[in-house]
Amino acid sequence: MQRSPVSRRSFLTVAGASAAATLLPAAVSAEALAAAEATIAGLARDPWDRVPRILARIKPPRFPRRCFDITDHGAVGDGVTKNTAAFAAAIRACNRAGGGRVIVPPGRFLTGAIHLRSNVDLHVQEGATVLFSMDPKDYLPVVLTRWEGTECYNYSSFVYAHGQHDLAITGKGTLDGQGMDGPWKSWRDPGGGQPADQEELRRMGTEGVPVRQRVFGEGHFLRPNMIQFYKCRNILMQDITVLEPAMWTIHPVLCRNVTLQDVDVIGRINNSDGVDPECTSDMLITGCRFHTEDDSIAVKSGRDEDGIRVGVPSESIVVRDCVFSGRWGGIAVGSEMSGGVRDVFAEDCRINPLDFPGRFNPRHPVFIKTNKKRGGYIDGVHVRRFTGRSIDRDCVYLTTRYSNQQGDRPAVIRNITVQDMVHDGARRAINLEGLETDPFVGVHIERCTFTGMAEPNTIGPARDLTIRKVFVNGTEVTYP
Structure with missing residues (x-):
């Protein structure tokens, strides 16, 4: 190709x-x-001329040919025995030996939090399931994390690494978070405790409360992520199936050199984003399938004042040959992007195909979102050769009015290209929902074919907007 x-x-x-x-x-x-x-x-x-240089910098880690079987450290794969200590012992032994593979053999291995260390490949063999505990206490003590774009101390993610390098999760086995069966959904539902904690954390971020004082965890209700790499480099996830997170699924934060290849992500709980690169650079996502209840891929860089304080963009992210059946966006950027996002490239992806349909129709194959509260910028999102069917809303949706949140910062979305998209069945092909005070700049859509569109395009304020060789329900649309 x-x-x-x-x-x-x-x-x-x-x-x-x-x-x-x-x-x-x-x-x-x-x-x-x-x-x-x-x-x-x-x-x-x-802009696509920059992709080869990005890919040249992305190199999956390599590991010594040593193996450490978790059953040699006391693990029992009966789905009942809790194996947290056995996982920790095997990972520690592997790390101390200079690295290698920690083997999860066939069976169902129940565990609490798994903390990865440098030079460790957690290899889950075909027929093996890592089954994560539904007891929140198994994710204590609290760790430094980022929760919806704001730094704090909270429950550990189910798999967590901080400040490590050369890490992998591989194999044809399964990581099962049991998200719908644990207490997590009730925390978010009406009457649960998450909304109050969420509001308090956002207040802390807005007011600049020191991070060491933003302590949640036991007695609080901020759901942990499934997999979080924090300030790590040289990361690989390959072939693994990741099921039923409690919230966001794969969340690299402040990371560099990350590869996701042939990973399946399936989740039914609210906010079960597939992968959220946050303040992360040089990342390749290829051959992955996402069936989630939120965005499939959502590029982020922190929220509001706290994201501006950290001030690190996400950049140089390449997405190829993926399948999106997520409830909201296929390739999304934002809305927590206050540190900035630049140079995101996505190509040859399929949306809601017949061989991998969503439980509900996705809403937006391309979803780029910010508002005047966020600050930051989105500069350079480039999409080509997407194909899809049957979505609920708009094929290309750019908004600077996300969630109707108000503020006095510029809402910046610029240098967006969409080429050679073919899609059948949606509310509308193009929705550019902008502000007179903050027009889109440099949006170029060309050589696209949209059929089965129920409503006409919406074109908001923009400078340097071109639409060329775009057909909607058989009629060519040209702008200006």
Whole structure:
């Protein structure tokens, strides 16, 4: 499959033409030079030319050929015996030996929090299930984490690593969070304790309360993530199936060099995002399938004042050959993006296909969201060759009015491209929901075909907006 429209040979051909132009007669030289320079400038402006450089920096970690079987450390795969200590012992032994594989053999291994260490590949073999406890006390003591974009101390995620390097979760087995069977859903439901804790944490972030004083955990109701890597580098997740988180599923925070390959993520609980790269750079998500009750992939970088305080963007993220059956966005950016987001590339993905349909129709294949409270910026989201069917709302949805939250910061969404999308069945093809005070800048949609659209496009305030060779219900739409 062709990944970039510009090859090295074609670039050198144009560059050579430009150089050769200096040898021609003056009248011809000026014309040829201008044409060559214009062509080169056009090639340089293609954002997809940056992808090979990003991918060259993303290198999955390698591990010594040592194996540490959790059953050698006392684990019992009967689905009843709690194996938290056995997992910890095997991981500790592997790390102290200089790294290798911690093997989870076939069976059902119940456990509390698993804390990964450097140079450890947690390898869950086919036929093995890591079954996470439904007792919140098994995720104590509290750890430094980020909860919906605000730093705090809270329950450990089910799998957690802080400040580690060269980490992996691999194998054809399953991580089962039992999210719908534990207490987690009741925490969020009306009458549960999460809304009050959520409001208190956001107040702390807004007022700049020191992070060490933002302590939740026991007696509180902020649901833990399923898998969180915090300030880690050189991470691989491959082949694994991740089921039923308590909340967000895979959450790398302040990480670098991350690969997710051929991972299935399935969750039914509210806010069960598939993967949330937050303040993370150089990440590849490829061949993954997401069937969630929220965004499949949501790129983030912190919320409001606390995100601005940390001030680290998410950048250089590449998504390829994935399937999105999530309830909300396929590829989403925001809304917690106060540290900024730039250079997100997504291509060759399928939305709600017949061979992997959602329980409910997804809402937006492309969902880019901020408001005037967030601050930060979204600069450079590029999507091409998405195909899909039967969604509830809009195929391309950009909004600077997310959740109607008010503030006085600029709401910045700029440099967005959507190319070669083919979709059948939606409310509308394009919805650009902007503000007169904060228009979109540099939105370009081209060579797309939308059928079965119920309503016309909505085009909000924008500068440098172009729509070219876009067909909606058989009629070409051009802007301006």
